[in-house]
Amino acid sequence: MDITLKQMQIFRAVVIAGSITKASRRVGLSQPSISQQLAKLEERLGTQLINRNRTGTVSLTPSGEYWFKFSDEVLRKFDQAIDEHEKRYVDNRVFLRIGLSPTLRGRFLSAAARIASDEQGFAKFEVSYATTSSELVEQLRLHQLNCVIVNDEALAEDRSSFATALLFRDPMVLLVPADLPGGMLEKALTKGVKASQLDASLTRYVEISANVPMRPVSDAWYRSNLPYATPAFSAMTYVAATDIVAEGLATTHVPLSLLPSLPNSVRARLRVYTLSGMDRSIVLAMPKHLMTLPGYANIFKRLTDFCRHEYAQNVPADSVLELPTPERARLEKELVGGRVAAGVQQNFQ
Template identity: 50%
Template sequence: MSIEFTLKHLETFRAVVIAGSITKASHRIKLSQPSISQQIAKLEEVLTTQLLERNRTGVISLTPAGDYWFKAANDLLDRLAVNVDEYEHRFKNASVVVRLGATPALRGRFTAAAARIAQREPGFVKFELVYALSSAELMEMLRMHKLNFAIVRQPVLEDDRFAFAVEHLFEDQICWCVPAEISRQQLRQAFTPDANKADLHPALSSYVEIDPGVITHKASSDWFRNNLPFAAPTFSAPTFVSSVDFVVEGLATCHIPLSLLPNLTEGQRRKLQIVRVDNMSHQIMLAMPKHLLTLGPYARIFAALVEFCHTQYAPEMTTENSLTLAELLSGTEPADLSSRTERVSEIAGT
């Protein structure tokens, strides 16, 4: 069989399979749906076989031939990416280009530190920061070599963990974020079955609903429904970062990950109380294509990012105005709060 299709056909085919539908792939690779359909049709014509099956909702599944060519496309495109990476590093002025993918909660303190780490490398050319609302989206971009580093939740790595260098960064716990002006007594009162919302601070009757694309959307909605049934999703926001703005103004409460705290200003943190919620946490990992470990600058950047998270960033994921839900409900203050704050300040060098 003569080769009458191009790498572009294989890249588009792989993008559709990874995204799960032509519609989603269109958003990911910025190509129109008709163009994608034409490329898939051309590939099927050249191979004289059907590769994809589509149901009524547009979700695709692979035929046996499609499964074969998806694996073949992955192998070919991955090997090509390795060659391109090595070529750019060895022959194009030893250039170091870092494309880091993260969720918006990590903007600020984290991404600035990552940029400084990358900039220290000889041959550094560019640092590109790419945001996505979910780890699943970041993982898609990592598989398609649009990123060379990604900060993701552990479960999304399970299917192809062996293709990536992976290190644990921190445990990211989801917290209930409330205005600092609300007394602890009122917070406890809000959890009593016969709580009268007319007697409570108005912010306790409203919460910020996070974008459905964020993985914690359902768990957050369920938590408010079960624990504060009188509270309504009066506000909505696309990210945790924007959710905090409503709380800082004393308008509502919301859920945020602890990893957001180091990225808030001191002024914002003073206006917040943080209540850590049990059974709502994720293990956060750093992932990089494994072949990049053979390239010194990328291996050093990878190791430096891990060290930064372990020694500086994770210890900063707390605040003086913080307690667990159990401590709140029992009316006890954390006994070691002052010493814990001193230890965090010492580690952070503040």
């Protein structure tokens, strides 16, 4: 029995996904079918390639390490050959399969679709969403996507395989209901304040998915700054978390890049505050071999230019407020009081 490309594709998918269960969703095959193909491959090679753990995760044996690297290289070259064949002997059609987080819906998505459709040879634009950048990079490695917008950290192990461009720095911000009484947030940030003294929305927050890298940082911020707030709500996406805050029920953390895509009806019900030390780099990534094809190279450049010069600048500076602190509030109060006193004194002279 010969080793087939399908067996190598399945083997690589299992390794990248980390389990047969996750790989099943990625390649569209049942778990028994995947296990059967892996068994045939191991039988043909006369060696065990993966260790199947009780938790369902897999790890590579020494021979598995060798065959994973070999399979990944063969499949990558095969995809490159297909692309080169279409370039030379078929036509210059562009099939853009882009992966995004739900944060970049709306204005960004419509701009990406327009940029792709403007390209000569445009054939199809497909968009896929995932809740984390790691999921998108996994699909990029499996060649299910050929373009992704992700957190830079998710590319750490694969950077050499892709062409990348830094699009913008994406700081996390604090969302609170727009109708929160004035001075209430400053009061909430004061040490020793009691939860009973605060608006109910400040005693609850929306925790983001545990799969999101910023989750531990977000939880730590709440423990340090709003220790009485409890994670009364949980959301898989930042968009869902935003909707809960807009209803006046809680607070949450979201990336600033979400704001340009929010409907005005939602944006009007939010107040946005800056946070220090909580940001991430957002990058565009494509397989390097696609950069030799003019259509994909042009899309790469135009998406980069759009993000750097239009999308990232689409949040009005005056719509994001500086996070108040009790100390700043006290100084401002003293400054105003001093001016009033000076004015009163001047009036009596």
